[in-house]
Amino acid sequence: MAYPQTCFRHTAFHGPSLLQTRRATVAQVTLQTQLDMLKRTGRFDCFKLQWRPIYGEKDQWPVPKHLFWDSDCAKWIEAACYCLADAYDADVDAAVQELVAMIRSAQGSDGYLNIHYTVVEPGKRWTNLRDMHELYNAGHLIEAALAHRNYYKNDLLLEPIEKYVSLIYDTFGPDEGKRHGYPGHPEIELALLRLHAATGNPKAYALASYFVRERGNPTGQDGRHYYDAEADARGDSMWLRPDPYPTARAYWYCQAHEPVLEQQTIEGHSVRAVYLLTAVADMAVLDRQGVQKTAQADAWRAAAERLWNNMVDRKMYLTGGIGARPEWEGFGRDYQLPQSTDEGGCYAETCASIGAIMLAERLLHLDLDGRYADVLELSLYNVVMTAMDVAGKAFTYDNQLASSDANTSRREEWFECSCCPPNVSRLYGSLGGYLWDYGGGSSSSSSGDKGRGDAFVNVHLYTTAKLSFDVDGQPVVLEQTSDWPLDGKVSFRVDNSSDKKLTLRLRIPSWSSGQYALHPELPGASVEKGYLVLPPSYVETNTAFTLEILNFKPRFLAPHPYTNQRTLTLARGPIVYCVEDVDNEWERNHFKDVVVDAASGAGVQEEERVFAATGERYVALRTTAWSCPLDKWDAKQPGGLPGLPADGEAEKDKETGKEALGTERSLVFIPYYFRANRGGRGHMRVGLKAV
């Protein structure tokens, strides 16, 4: 049940890797850039509680632009504390301390701590949980405080935050006289559970549990849905609603349309959904492990798994991106996965994939199954990584699978609602915690080695990194060295100085079709739910061994037929590829009219490249494709009958007799994570039309 945000410090990225390149960029460039942005936009000083003109702008009802500023600062503090642990930076250190001092001074005497309701609308706190992000901001403050305490080893931030938590506890809950509400944007739930784990604070657990259980209660507040009751209390008509609500009372937008345990499909705003489910999964972990052992643990787990399955099977892009509908930054119908704005959508928000990674990590504690780690890795390399440029200075909010004239492929320095950039920073800062989970000894909470206290490491991600942890005070070290994701070979060294047996489980990604090679060999080795089990006997004998994930050759992927996306996407190892105009300069129409043929026999050639500006290596791919101009359609009389006859008498190539596919092209693909780093006109596509 250890959290990656805590245990990441047991992992050192001790050698070069793609992940370490990004981590170093975040620590050395991004944190400072984002600090500068916090200062330039007024966010840094916001806890001084001075009025700013932007506070008075009314054009974004009901959510004013500054409403997330508390969380922007909190997420930066959290990221900074993670990165400081790895690479000290005096400026960052000073800024964190200054922010913490300001946050402390901004707290009300009763513990309340929120900029908007202190400066802009004093006296109106807790009047609009649905929209106003008070509890969301509080959640990020809690996470910041935990990161702060872990790094600084003091309670300068945690102390005021726990006071705030006490106030929230006194305000919300099942007791008569308390408000029976819960946040419109989940986040505090997962933060409270971590607070409880870190400090044992019973109010934190009780509050998180209440928020998750009460959510979607149709009769929770005076016999009514809480959001109806609070709207009434404000004097608001139910027809008065923010833009992301497509209809009145569309509470599925924030997963409050029915109790979580009853939800059959994952709906609404994607970030909210995965943050909520991360807490649900953690409730299952905690309840199972005895914090409050109840039959509900199974129910929480069933809900988390059911909604995970719906998400991954029917609402996830091949990149791992989630959220087809920009209108509500969230999920569409089953199989509704358009690639781009001109196809009617695609959002795939960066924060949503970060949430999916957090959710997958929790689910791995419930059920060590490679399917969760597969998606974790997919989302990391193909959404989170594509959301930041190589320089560490520009970001994406949404990560569409194809560009269009309205949305070319590019990144921005900052956003008005800037949740994603600092979220990327905090994920990279704590990334070590996601590589593996481990345990053993008397404190082991076990995710498989029940009772005996034996040590274990479950390796989810491959890179170059070193894990060091204690088992009853005795050190265990596991080191992996790899050129992943460029190559599938991973060398391990293990040093178990404890008196416990050590079992290793190494993930065999599903895309490898279970093909791997282990040196030295392990006769009769078993792969259990996507993890190769190396028993203590093997680990004792082989303190150095090599795992090679095979099947790293490029492969074409197809989305489910019900998506109406008859496309092919190239992938190699965990990396999903795209095409960009910078490599394919002839392209003028976002690769909409380019077709590829998986069965053409043309093959896919690999080409290792070095990005001159930074020395970063990547593998480009090349295959044959055809650009098919829409001549027949363009020649159609405007305003005539819709459609054209498809008489099956397609034009044939004179020489081959095959159907003419258009102009043959040698099409170059690059990793989707690498897009928009080399100029160009912003034409890009992941899924190309299949022949």
Place this chain on the structure above:
Amino acid sequence: MAYPQTCFRHTAFHGPSLLQTRRATVAQVTLQTQLDMLKRTGRFDCFKLQWRPIYGEKDQWPVPKHLFWDSDCAKWIEAACYCLADAYDADVDAAVQELVAMIRSAQGSDGYLNIHYTVVEPGKRWTNLRDMHELYNAGHLIEAALAHRNYYKNDLLLEPIEKYVSLIYDTFGPDEGKRHGYPGHPEIELALLRLHAATGNPKAYALASYFVRERGNPTGQDGRHYYDAEADARGDSMWLRPDPYPTARAYWYCQAHEPVLEQQTIEGHSVRAVYLLTAVADMAVLDRQGVQKTAQADAWRAAAERLWNNMVDRKMYLTGGIGARPEWEGFGRDYQLPQSTDEGGCYAETCASIGAIMLAERLLHLDLDGRYADVLELSLYNVVMTAMDVAGKAFTYDNQLASSDANTSRREEWFECSCCPPNVSRLYGSLGGYLWDYGGGSSSSSSGDKGRGDAFVNVHLYTTAKLSFDVDGQPVVLEQTSDWPLDGKVSFRVDNSSDKKLTLRLRIPSWSSGQYALHPELPGASVEKGYLVLPPSYVETNTAFTLEILNFKPRFLAPHPYTNQRTLTLARGPIVYCVEDVDNEWERNHFKDVVVDAASGAGVQEEERVFAATGERYVALRTTAWSCPLDKWDAKQPGGLPGLPADGEAEKDKETGKEALGTERSLVFIPYYFRANRGGRGHMRVGLKAV
């Protein structure tokens, strides 16, 4: 410029045809059924201005259920008057007269005539033009009054309606002190233009012109958009909005986001859009013909054509249906044309296609181009006709191209908002007016025979019907006899007893690829914009001749590639086909997994059938198809990586070496207009997956 609603009386459906079968059903069954429904639901008596409990229901803000009742009655009156002209029915006659008496008695002393604002919210008239359908209802009353006068030859209905028009004229307009508003739901514009044509009422023209020109003015009312100003006057926040408005101020929903002349794409609620454009096209006709000759005639025409082209090229289904988005009963993005609810939409409202037919008819007066008539015919047979069952008692509101579990293929007796059923009735009632346009003599307004006063008939639709009209008091008769749409042969007889030369223009549908046969032949015959021109010399010599539209063989149609609908649809002549489970009983999944192959060489067999219940004949089609179960996808681990490898190594059939397509099926197609008449489980599809 004659209107079909007026000149239909010059056409007699003198023999059997599919159109006449439906027309007779409407006159003999549907009118009575709908009258009964008007009575049972309280609509018939609504002009008695008594309170009804339904008036107090608040669940459909801001549009209460009874808000359209005025128009429901008006449309029924209009339909009744058209049908009475053809087939007298004493009960219908009596009901019309009773309704008219009630309407007369319901009028306020100042001319105001609206149920809701008289009974439910007196004193609040004209406070919410955007939503409350006051002017829409007035428009339908005008149309009813015109139909009533034409049939009854008295002004019992027209007199109060013209009084109401005067009140509206005094209320709205450019003058200071008048409201600078326009209806949220266009309809009155096209009605006012017809009123002006019928009576010369100058206020009617001025008002229509004002409504069309003022629409979308961003600063029309006190420097603001009218709908903003009126919302303010009501004290409503801009964030208080009805469900069909996806965001605040989404005035594109009702085509008021910018002035009509500036609109580049057709947007929003489809019925509103095509009703509005019918008026715009008619403005171009009228202005061109001298009512108010201005340079604007060309601008109106350009706008109407531009939006027509956008609609037909990018936002129209192969059936002629328009409106992809149920959320606002309207247009989606360019090429967004999902077939069914489970694909994310499809609305294709019956009324919208009736509006498209009215629009096409107007455009044919501006520009005799077969592309308009092609769509007119498409919409008639494949949307309007599918919207009523063979018995004439059940209707559809939306006409999806495929069923789903949520929306099986079926019809309903009536709807809460029941615009469609009486709209179907009034279209069939006046259908003769859409078959052809004609003119000549001194009163000729000419759509091609400029100045000389020669007679002409432009034949848009083929069926069995006889047109009789006068040219300067001398009779011209044109008779066509045909089994259309089952067969492409049309026999004509012409009797020109006038002293004018008579030119005939016969539409050669674009789907025939211009293939036709004329007997006797006309050497050097020319086809101009989709119309075969028979000059006076030919017509004089050949008083009987036969046109055969060739290429009636079944053909596969494909939608534009950008729709992401890689489907094939069977069509034959003007008829689009579908598959139903009643003919293909093995189907269990709405034909989602059935593929067809236009190039398979399997061919399509025709099979003439007779529907035993009514004796109606239709042509069924049969071809080979394959059902492809989703075995690979179903076998996938739930919650694992999205997508599957598409390695090009598809399973091959052992014997043929071809890619295995699944279970071979003999697939039976029937006309889409005939669906849901023979029981079954409501599984239906128009566009089948292409191999």
